Amino acid sequence: MRLEELNASLFHDSQTDKLTGLSNRRHFDELLAEEFARASRKDLPLSVMLIDVDHFKVFNDTFGHSAGDETLRQVSRVLTESKRSQDHVARYGGEEFVVLLPNTSEEGAMILAERIRRAVQNSDWSFGQVTISLGVCTFSGSNHTIGDLMVATDEALYASKSSGRNRATLAKLP
Numbered sequence: 001m002r003l004e005e006l007n008a009s010l011f012h013d014s015q016t017d018k019l020t021g022l023s024n025r026r027h028f029d030e031l032l033a034e035e036f037a038r039a040s041r042k043d044l045p046l047s048v049m050l051i052d053v054d055h056f057k058v059f060n061d062t063f064g065h066s067a068g069d070e071t072l073r074q075v076s077r078v079l080t081e082s083k084r085s086q087d088h089v090a091r092y093g094g095e096e097f098v099v100l101l102p103n104t105s106e107e108g109a110m111i112l113a114e115r116i117r118r119a120v121q122n123s124d125w126s127f128g129q130v131t132i133s134l135g136v137c138t139f140s141g142s143n144h145t146i147g148d149l150m151v152a153t154d155e156a157l158y159a160s161k162s163s164g165r166n167r168a169t170l171a172k173l174p
């Protein structure tokens with residue numbers, strides 16, 4: 001039985017971000033591929049939300065890495081508490097997070113994005129105000145790839161950051 005427990009622990013560790021306890025990028029990529037295939041097969045919408053903690057480098061430089069780590073853990077808790085049961089939150093890298101929204105329209109994704117943005121903004125923070133910028137995109141059975149979806153979502157995130165931060169922007173796939 002010990003070998004089975006060790007294998008289960010290794011499997012869990014291979015899918016989990018140690019700092020936040022969320023899924024890691026590798027596990028997210030696997031889930032995205034599964035959900036993208038399901039959405040394509042069943043002609044269902046699939047939305048993705050990329051999230052960046054605003055001015056995180058300045059925050060880290062000002063308050064230190066342990067404060068930055070605690071902030072990332074708190075953001076991950078807010079994201080987890082704000083999502084719906086069918087959604088999946090992962091740490092995408094650094095101070096970026098991603099939320100996979102199966103069977104979710106553009107409108108539903110933007111409603112959730114705004115709810116998450118407000119929840120982070122209105123949380124109690126130990127070291128001062130924390131806000132996030134979000135990019136959102138929805139795939140709806142058209143001739144696009146996962147790469148197209150993620151590039152468009154990333155471009156929407158960049159638009160949120162370049163137009164003032166602390167906002168959600170929706171990208172449209174052509």
